[in-house]
């Protein structure tokens with residue numbers, strides 16, 4: 001999934017994403033609740049219509065964000081009280097309020113509100129967070145059922161306005177069903193992960209599963225070990241979503257362990273910092289050696305940046321702090337990940353994934369020093 005935290009994939013138009021072949025966008029309930037407000041998004045017909053994207057969308061619940069507000073939050077069994085990082089205003093997230101927010105935003109897949117803790121937490125804290133997340137899941141289910149059974153959406157003057165000519169979203173959110181994904185916690189402790197997977201698996205017919213609490217400061221071998229454990233416990237016919245991951249190599253390692261969905265700000269954030277993904281590893285376009293380099297970012301890439309512009313030109317844009325530089329690298333990086341996943345799917349279908357992933361990882365990790 002391309003990450004559009006604030007209902008925009010930074011510097012990319014939804015039209016770009018369609019051209020690239022991106023299939024799904026992620027937005028964030030915490031951020032959209034604070035600004036511009038989930039009720040405003042609802043009045044515009046939901047997040048799809050608000051941002052002009054007619055493909056699938058997922059909203060994260062904001063659990064990760066509110067638990068990251070160290071010093072600005074109080075946690076209880078009921079939920080989390082916190083102060084906004086924007087203006088210090090007070091808010092309360094509970095499973096119930098978060099379901100209302102995600103209902104207002106109207107994404108196709110919504111994540112449960114969960115208790116997130118740092119990656120290296122010891123088993124006691126991990127158990128507490130995992131068990132609380134499971135209790136909160138039950139509250140999310142009840143709250144969502146109530147919302148679905150509720151009356152018609154409130155009167156809305158914004159939606160009375162005729163749709164803009166280029167928009168094709170007749171359905172005002174949230175009149176469509178939304179799939180609630182549970183989130184597995186349990187830190188880096190195998191027994192907790194197994195317990196969480198079995199409990200959650202047995203209490204509902206979930207359309208998919210979130211794997212949370214990874215890529216939050218633990219070592220990579222720990223993440224891979226936990227993914228192996230979770231892979232064996234979850235039903236094979238439902239998508240598994242590894243939250244907040246990752247870099248190209250993480251995607252390949254994740255697919256190897258049965259993961260289907262990923263999200264990460266890396267392609268656009270790295271792009272804005274001048275880093276491009278290539279088959280030979282990461283490249284920093286700001287380096288002096290690219291000043292006279294006439295080649296594209298990645299010679300095998302067919303994105304619109306690589307088809308038209310040289311490394312030398314893109315380096316010039318970055319050195320001059322030109323906004324097009326940020327856009328071109330974001331475009332290339334998102335394209336790179338979309339294509340990587342397309343190649344992985346093709347390899348799986350052809351029965352050649354093991355060899356394909358071994359070769360891909362070997363080449364990516366070799367990282368020869370790029371020459372000008």
Ligand SMILES: [Zn+2]
Nearest residue numbers: 301303306332
């Ligand atoms: Zn490219």
